[in-house]
Amino acid sequence: MTTPRTRTVWTFVITSLAAFMVSLDNLVVTFALPQIRADLGSGLEGLEWTVNAYTLPFAVLLLIGAALGDRLGRRRIFTLGLTVFTAGSAAAALAPSIGVLIAARAVQGAGAALVLPLTLTILSAAVPANRRGAALGVWGAVSGLAVALGPLIGGAITDGAAWQWIFWLNVPIGVVAIPLALRRLDETRGPSTRLDLPGVLVGAAGLFGVTLGLVRGEGHGWTSTPVLASLILGGVAVAAFVAWERRLEARGGQPMLPMSLFRNRGFAAVNVATILFSVGMFGAIFLLAQALQNVFGYSPLEAGLRTLPWTAMPLLIAPLAGPLSDRIGGRPLLVTGLLLQAAGLAWIAATMSTGMSYSQMVPAFTLAGLGMSLFIVPIATVALGSVRPDQQGLASGTNNAVREFGGVLGIAVLSSVFASRGGYGDPEHFINGITPALWVGVAALVAGALAGLVLPGRPTSAATPATADATTTRPILEPAAI
Template sequence: MSTESPPSRMRWLTVVTVSVALFMVTLDNLIVTVGLSTIRADLGASLESLEWTVNAYTLAFAVALIPAASLGDRFGRKKTFIAGLALFTAASAAAALAPNVDLLVAARMLQGVGGAVIAPLTLTLLAAGVPKEKRGIALGIWSAISGVAVAMGPLVGGAVIEIASWHWMFWINVPIGLILIPAVVRQIKESYGEKAPLDLPGFAFVGLGLLGVVFGLIRGEAEGWTSPLIVGSIGAGVVLLALFVWWERRTLSPMVPLNLFQNRGFVVTNLVGFFMMFGTFGSIFLLSQQLQFLFGYDALDTGLRMLVWTGATLAVAPFAGPLAERYGPRLFMAGGLALQAIALTWIAFVSELGMSWTELIGPFVLAGVGMALVFAPSASAVLASVRPERAGQASGVNNAIREVGAVFGVAVLGTVFAANGAFDSPQAFLDGTFPAVLAGAAVTGLGALVALLHRSSHPQPGPTKTDATPELVGQPH
C-alpha cells in the first residue's frame, strides 16, 4: 500500500499535467518541419506559404508570450491555462481539417496564441503546486520532458506522416488536450498574481510591426523589393516598432520593461538568442526539406536523421548548464555559436548531387552540440543579469526575442533561397540552399563574436514584484 499522502499524489499529478501540456506545445513547433514537403505537395503550397505555415505559429507565440503571463495573473492562472488549452486544441483540429494553405496558416496562428498562453503558465502552476523543497525535482522533470519534445519533434512528425498523413501532426493534439482540460479542472488550484494593467497599445504596436516587416521579407522576392506593397509593409512595420519602443518608455505598465536592457549581460544574452535562432532555425527549415528533396527520403526517414542533430542537443544540454554555472556562460555561448557556424558551413559545402547522407552526420552532431552549449548557459546568464523579482519578466523577454529570431531566420533565409533556387529539381534546390545555409552560418558566426562581449555585471534594480516566480519556459521551440 502506498504511504504517500493524497496531497503529495496530487502534487505530482500537477507536475505531470503541466509537463505534458508543455510537451504538446513544444513538440508542435518542430513536428511540422518534416511535414513541409508533404504539405507543399498535398495543398499545392508555395515556398512563401510554407514559410507562413511555420512563421504564423512562431510569430503569434512570440508576440503573445509576454502578455499571456499577465493575463494569468489578472484573471486566474488556472482559468487562463484552461482557456489556452481549449484554444490550442481547437486550433489543432482546425489545422488538421484545413482544406487549403490559407486556412492552415490561420489555424497555426491560433495555435501559436494558445501555445503562448500555455507555456509560461506551466512553470507558474508548477511552482505554485509544489513545495520549495521538492521544486528542484519537479523542475528537472518539467525541463527533461520539454527537452525530449525538442529532440523528438522531427521523428514524431515523420512517424505520424508515414503511418497516416500530415493532418495527424495536428490531430494528435486533440485527444491530449481533451484529457488535459478535465485533469486541470480537477487537480490544479486557482491562483492569482499581481494584477498589473495590460499593455494593449504595446501589444498592438509590436504585433503589427513585426507582422509588417516579416510580410515584406517573405513577399519581397515575388512582388519586387521596390514595389509599393513591400516598401510600404516594411516601412510601416519599422515605424510601428519604433512606436512600440517610444510607448514602452512612457507607459507606467510596459509589456517589455526597457530598463532591463541597461544591463550589458542581458543585452548580449538576448542578442545571442536572436542570432542563434535566426541562423539555426532558418537553416533547419530548409535542411529538413533538403533531406527529402535531395535523397528522396520520406518524412519518417527525415525525422530519424534529424534526430542526430536534436539528439546531440539533448545529450549535451544537461552538462552544459552546470559547467556554465561554474565557469561562466560567455565562452560556452560563444563556443556553441561558433560550432553551429562551422556546422552550417560544412553542410553547405558538402551538399551535392550523389552524396551520401552519412556525410551530414558530423556537421549534424556538431550543430546539435553547439545548440546545447547555448541553451542552458544563456538561460542562466539571463537570470544572473536581473534581480530575482524580475526573473519572470526577463525570461519572458528572452524567450520572445529568440522566437522573433526564428521568425526572421525562416523569412530571410527563405528569401535567399527563393532568389537563387527553386523546387524544380534537386540541383535547383541545392542552388538555393547553398547561399541560404551559408547566410545562416554567417549569422551564427556573428552571434559568436557578440557572445564574447558578455561580462558578468550586477543586476539592475527594479520594482519589487510580489509572487515573483520565473514564468517563462527555458527550453527552445
Template sequence: MASLDNLIVTTALPTIRRDLHASLESLEWTVNAYTLSFAILLLGAAILGDRFGRRTVFAAGVALFTVASAAAALSGSAGMLVAARVLQGVGGSVIFPLSLTLVVTAVGERRRGIAIAGLSGMSGLAIALGPWVGGMIVQLGDWHWVFWLNVPIGVLLLPLALARLAESHGPYARLDVRGTLLVTGGLLGVVYGLVRSSALGWGDPQVVGSLTAGAVLLAATAAWERRAPHPVLPPHLFRRRGFTLSNAVALLVQGGMFGAVFLLTQYLQNVLAYSPVQAGLRTLPWTAMPLLVAPLAGVFGERLGVRRLMITGCALQAASLGWLAVVAEPGVSYLLLLPAMVVAGAGMGLFFALSARQTLDFASPSEEGLASGVNNALRQVGVVLGVAVLAEVFAVRGGYATAASFTSGLRAALWGGASMVAAATLCAALVPSAPPRERPAEPGPAPVREVSA
C-alpha cells in the same frame, strides 16, 4: 506538446506542399503564422498570468492549443491551415512562459538551475522526436495526423494541470495594450514584407510599403515604451547589458538554426529523395543530441560558468552550418552531413539548457515571469525572421525547379544562417561573466491590478 509543433510540421512540409498545392510563400506562413502569433502574445501572457492566476491562464492556453490543433487537422486549404496555426500560436504563447514561471516558483533557489535545465530538456525531447514523429505520421498516414496527435495530449493534460498545479499570482497585472498593438503591427509589417518579397520582388510597392510601415511602427513602439507606465518591453530590463545581450543571442541563434532547419528538412526529401520517415531518422543525430547535452549543461553550468558554455554552444552551431554549406550537393553522402548534425545538436543542447537561465539571472524574482515572456518572445521572433530571411535568400539564389537549383539556394541560405549564429557567438562573448551577487532590485512602485489601454 507546444515544442513538438516547432519541428514536427517541418517534416510534413513537402507533403503539405503537394497535397494543398502550396507555394513557398504558403509554406513560410504555415511556419510563421504559428511563430509570429506565438512571439507577439508571449509578451502579454505572463502579465495575464500575474493578473488572473498562472494556473488558470496556463490551462486556458492548453485548451486553446488543443482546439486549434483539431482545426489544423481538419484543414482542407492552405488558408484554413494558416488560420488554425495562428490559433495554435496563441495557445502556445501562454503555455511556454507560464510553464517556466510555474516551475521556477515551485522549487527553491538552489534547485532553480536544475529545474530550468529539466524543463529545457523536455522541450529538447519534443524537438528531438519532432522530425521523426512527423515523418512516421506522414508516411504511415497523412499530414493531418501531425496535428491530431496534440488533441489527446491536451485532453489528458488539461484536468491534470487544474488538479495538480498550485495557483499563483504576480505583481505585473497591467497590460500595455498600446505597446502590444504597436509591436504586433510592426513585426507583422516586417515579416509580411520579407515573405512577399520572394514572390513580388523588393521594389514592389506592397513590399516597400509593408517594410516601411513595420519599421515606423517598431520605432513608435520604442518611443512609447520609454514612457509607458507598465511597458510590454520594459526599458529598465534592456538597460541591463547582460539581459539585452542574452536576448540578442537567443534571437540570432533561433533565427539562424530554425531558418536552416526549414530548408534542410525539405532538402533531405526533395533533393536526396529520402522518405519522410527516413528524413526524420536522419535528423535525429542533430535533434537528439540536446537530450544528452542539456542535462549535463544544467549541472556543469555552475562549475564552468554559463557564459563560457553559451559561447561554446553558439560557436558549435555556427561551425556546423558552415560545414553543411560547404558539403551540400545534389548527390552528397549522408555520412558527410552527419558530423555537422552531431556538432549542431551539441551546440543546440547547450543553448536550450542555458539560454533562459542566463536571461533570468539578470532579472529579480518578481520580474521572472515578465523576463521569461520577453526571452521566449524574442526567441520566436528570431524563428520568424530567420525563416523569412533565409527563405528569401533561398528564393533569390535557387528554387524548387531542379535538385541543382534547390541546392544552390540552400547553400546560400546556410551561409546566411551561419552568419547569424556567428553574430550570436560574438554577443555571447560580450555578456558579463556572472550576474551581480544580489539580483536586481524591484522596479518602481508596486503595480496596480488593472488593464490599461
C-alpha cells in the same frame, strides 16, 4: 478526498503534458512541409507562414500569458489556452487550403502562448519549495524532449498516416487535459498588474508587418508597393512600440517590455546573440528538412531520424554542460556553441551536392548539435544573471520571446535567399538555392558569437528556477528550442 501529495502529482502530470504538447508543435510540422506543399498546392511563401504563423503570435503573447493568469486566474487562463490550442489543432487537421492551415496555426500559437508560461507558474505554486528544483528540472526535460523528438514524431506520423494526423494527435490530448485541469488544478492568482494592451497590439502589428514584407519580398519584388508598404509600416509600428514602452515606463506604468533592460550591456548582448542563434538555426532547419526529402529522396521518417545527431544532442550534452557552465561561466560555452554551430552549417554549405551521402552529413549535424547544446544550456543563466533579481522573470520571458522571433526572422531571410538563387524544382536547382542561404545562417551565428564576447565573464547576480518566487508574473524557465 484528494491529498496534497496527490494534487501535486496531478499538477505535475497535467502541466508537463501540456508543455510537451505545445513544445512539440514548434518543430513537428517541419518535416511534413513537402507533403503539405504537394497536397495543398502551396509555394514557398505558404510554407514559411505555416511555420511562422505559429511562432509569431507565440512570441508576442508569451510576454503576457503569465500576467493574464495572475490577473484573471491561472487555471482559467491555462484552460482557455488549452481550449484555443486544441481547437486550432482540429482546424489545422481539417484545413482544405494553405490559407486555412495558416490561420489555424496562428490560433494554435496564441493558445500555446497562454499555456506554456502558466505550466511553470502553476507547477511552481503547487510544489513545496524543497522539491521545486527537482520538479522544474523534470518539467524542463519533458519540454526539451518534445523539441528533440518533434522532427522524428512529425516524420513518423506523416510517413505512417498523413500530415493531418500531426494536428489530430493534439485533439484527444487536449480533450482529456481540459477537464482534468478544471478538476485537479487549484485556482490561484498572483499580484494583479495592468496589462499593456496597446503595447501588445502595436508590437504585434510591427513584427507582423516586417515579417510579411520579408516573406513576400522575393515573390512580389522588393521594390513593389505591397512589400515596401509592409516593411515601412512594420518598421514604423516597431518604432512606435519602443516609444510607447519608454513613455509608459517613464510614467511609472507597467510596460510589456521595459526598454531600460536593454541599457544593461549583458542583457542586450545575450538577446542579440539569442536572436542571431535563432536566425541561423531555425532558418537552416526549415530548409534542410525539405532538402533531405526533395533532394536526397528520404521519406519524412527517414529525414527525421537522420537529423537526430543535431536535434537530440542536447539530451546527451546538457547534463555535462550544466556543471561546466557553473564552473567556468556561461560566456565561454555560449560563444563556443555558436561557433560550433556555424562550423556545422559551413560544413554542409561547403560540401552540399546532389550526390552527397548521409555519412558526409553526420559530422556536420553532430557539430551543429553539440554547438546548439552548449548554447542553450547556459543561456537562461546568462540572461538572468545580467539583471537584478526582481527583473529576472521579465528578463527570462523577454529572452524566450526574442528567441521565437529570431526563428521567424531566420525562416523569412534564409527562404528569401533560397528563392532568389534557386528554389523548388529539380534537385540541382534546390542545391543552388539552399547553399547561399546556409552561408547567411553561418554569418548570423558568427555575428552572434561576436555579440557573446561582449558579455561579462561572470554573472553579476544569480537565481535558479528552484528559488524563483512562485507568484512571479513572468516565466523563469522555458524549454530551449530551436
